[in-house]
Amino acid sequence: MNEKPIVSIGFPVYNGERYLRLALDSLLAQDHPSFEIVLSNNGSTDSTDAICTAYARQDPRIHYLSSSMNRGAAWNFNHVVNNARGKYFMWAAHDDIWRADCLSLYSNALDRDARAVLVYCRAQPIGSEGQSIGPPYSGFANDSPSSRARFRRVLEHWELHAAIYGMFRIEALKRTRLLLSCVSADVILIAEVALQGTTIELAESCSMKRIPDPGVAYRTRAEQLQYLNPLLTMKRPRRFLGFFVTLEAVKALTHARLDWFDIAPHTGDAAIAYLRHRASIDLKEEIHRVLAVRQPRVLKFVRAMKRWWKPASGA
Secondary structure, eight states: OOOOOSSEEEESSSOOOTTTHHHHHHHHHHOOEEEEEEEEESSSSSSSHHHHHHHHHHHEEEEEEEEEOOOHHHHHHHHHHHTTOOSEEEOOOOOOOEOOOHHHHHHHHHHTTTTEEEEEEOEEEEEESSBBBBSSSOOBBOOOOHHHHHHHHHOOOOOGGGGGGGGGEHHHHTTTTTSSSSSSSSHHHHHHHHHHOEEEEEOOOOOEEEETTTTSSOOOOHHHHHHTTTEEESSSSSSHHHHHHHHHHEEEEHHTTTOOOHHHHHHHHHHHHHHHHHHHHHHHHHHHHHHHHHHHHHHHHHHHHHHHHOOOOTT
């Protein structure tokens, strides 16, 4: 594999034995003439290592990396980027499936549009047995010529984070901070990418996104943090999540080396997006948290007052 590939597929995996072969077979069947798979096993405890080793021996397009311990999804996702050699880059989830022309459609779209730094399709959600579940995901396009408009759109529409599984121009991706070890790290990353160029949405459904079975997905913020980085010492998930994500997105403006005349209006847009779309959610979550903590005390106080305040009999 001395010749530099056009496309690098970053394939981070941890305990993915159930769907791993299906995903790898789907990627190896791509009709694109020049691609590599950077396959990184993050300390799996099932048969993932054996499967990866066997596939890497059979196909020279696979570059297999293995860690002896689980360093978390954020580290693994970033690790495959840092080891990629292609002009274009795509993360691949171990339980997804791709149409044979997916890489070609993505790379051709980026070839045609110099402004675009990311392309994604209308991915079809599927269940554990591969059955279609509902209509394809859509609405990922972020193609305004204005970086302010693109940046604001991400902060107003967090669902755009799903485009993280599209194809990037790798130089644009590497100019970001990649995935941070925090909740909603994918939203922050897509906001950083939006500063650099547009996102294209293809009308085709050339990828199938598997929906985790009930009880398997990371549903709480604490579980998400553990998934992203099990080495974190933070014991409580961050409060006021919307404000934190907005703040991290604003920090990205400095990382992107924008000058002050650009940073100021982008920051103003971020503040407006937060006040319009996230501030009320943060406030409601904090009220619920406080009530949950104080409810036993409040109930105890109410019961005490009821015992004390009793109307005179016959009144």
